[in-house]
Amino acid sequence: MLVLVLNSGSSSLKYQLMNPETAEVKATGLCERIGIDGRLVHEANEHKIKKDINMPTHKEAIEIVLDFLTNGEDKVIDSIDEIQAIGHRVVHGGEFFNQSVIVDDEVIAKLESLIPLAPLHNPANIMGMKIAQEIMPTKPNVAVFDTAFHQTMPASNYMYAVPYEDYKEHGVRKYGFHGTSHYYVSNEAKKMLNKEDSKVIVCHLGNGSSVCAVRDGKSIDTSMGLTPLEGLVMGTRSGDIDAGVLSYLMDKKGMTAEETVNYLNKKSGLLGVSGISSDLREIIEACENGDERAATTIDMKCNRIKKYICSYAGMLEGVDAICFTAGIGENADLIREKVCNGLEFMGVELDEDKNKVRNDENREINTNSSKTKIYVIPTNEEYVIANDTYKLVKA
Structure with a gap:
């Protein structure tokens, strides 16, 4: 077909x-x-x-x-x-x-x-x-x-602590995104682990980025929320931010609600902090040339990813594999290194030589003694879409 x-x-x-x-x-x-x-x-x-x-x-x-x-x-x-x-x-x-x-x-x-x-x-x-x-x-x-994979999240993870009627009447809750990618990568990780009762954390890192906790092939939590603005530091999106910042900026800068959301969606993130670009490759190059703001920007991104990994490891009560995917996740060895370093207490041990390898194959980049697997898995969202289409039409 x-x-x-x-x-x-x-x-x-x-x-x-x-x-x-x-x-x-x-x-x-x-x-x-x-x-x-x-x-x-x-x-x-x-x-x-x-x-x-x-x-x-x-x-x-x-x-x-x-x-x-x-x-x-x-x-x-x-x-x-x-x-x-x-x-x-x-x-x-x-x-x-x-x-x-x-x-x-x-x-x-x-x-x-x-x-x-x-x-x-x-x-x-x-x-x-x-x-x-x-x-x-x-x-x-x-x-x-994009949202379907995350519909298995329990209410305790998808609810926001706002009046319950706003969830019932207006749908205010976490929905999550990148679902086809998280589904594909977590399934590939299950095959590599060769176990069904798996605890996997997927880091989809591109211009838009999100982390997902997957237990036994099902999403139990993810970093994006009602919109793709919540969570990690992204290309031009701020990710998690104190909601009080919004009213403060609206007052100080005279911005409307629409202008404030645009500010957080299109002028923030890597671009806003670095002042250089939303493209991480350009920021890494600037960092290598001694730009301190670029270095801070990279650390902010990696620290936020690490924060979610540690949170989700606790929620999963352990982790079998941490997976990196999408443009940054698959290609930026510096980001993987910075994220994994310091997680040795979780049994995460990165092999520096394996981490520097770049190809289009699923690969393991942890040391042989690492208790937690570290995988680089190229995502294939188009295959998920095509395969779901095939299965429904064939039925």
Whole structure:
């Protein structure tokens, strides 16, 4: 079965054509600057194409993707009829969805009701579904949710200490995100550990970052909350912060509520503290050149990760494996080193030579004597989406 995986953003469209039965990726790419001028990056048959193409709307972007998949010297299929289903990444499923579902009018209506919880993401996700239904009306569409994996959290972990009626009436609670990544990585860790009753901590570290405590394959707590703003220090997001800071800044800087949230989402984090960039690679380079603010920024990020690891180890009553994934987690050996150093009391012993190895394979980077395993596991969210789509459509 061939599944087209779509991740629709406000002005972008990530896609991948995959056979989930074999995990073979036939093509992958990104449409960006949709509605502005349009740019396509398309990879197929070991050939990468970058091309400026006018994309007034997401509909044109999807049509261009389908044209590249079926025509030209780099085509991978003869007709869109060979695509048997479309899988969509959906950021927020609220409490409605604890697993992936086939898209119908009722599903879309529920997702539209959740827009206030994810105003930047859900409208674009819904738009991608509606356009796919319009262009390929005979193909089933499946929604796969970032939040679904975390629906196993107990109330004591997902509740906020605010009046209970605000949870019941307005849905104020922790939902968590990066669920497809945490699910994939924790499952891979279970295989590597070769035990079902596992206690795993997954650190998904990219521009957006989160930590998840996984017991026996189920999420019991995660660092992101009602929105992706809570938790770790991220590229431009502040992560955990005293709520009193918000009213204080609004008073001192004359900011509205919307401006304050934008400040915490887009002007804070690594960018805000370092004053250099939201890209950790540039901050590490500055640190190596003696920039003290850059060094402080790196330490802040690592200390916050370590804080969550220790907290979740206590919640899990032990830990079998700590996993690092996503762009920073998979590639930044300095961050892994700083996070793991000092955790020897938990049986965590990092092998410095193994830690410096860089490849695309699942790998163990702890010493032979380490009681706790340390894994680097490249995430594969697209596979989770494609596989969930396959299982639902096949059923």
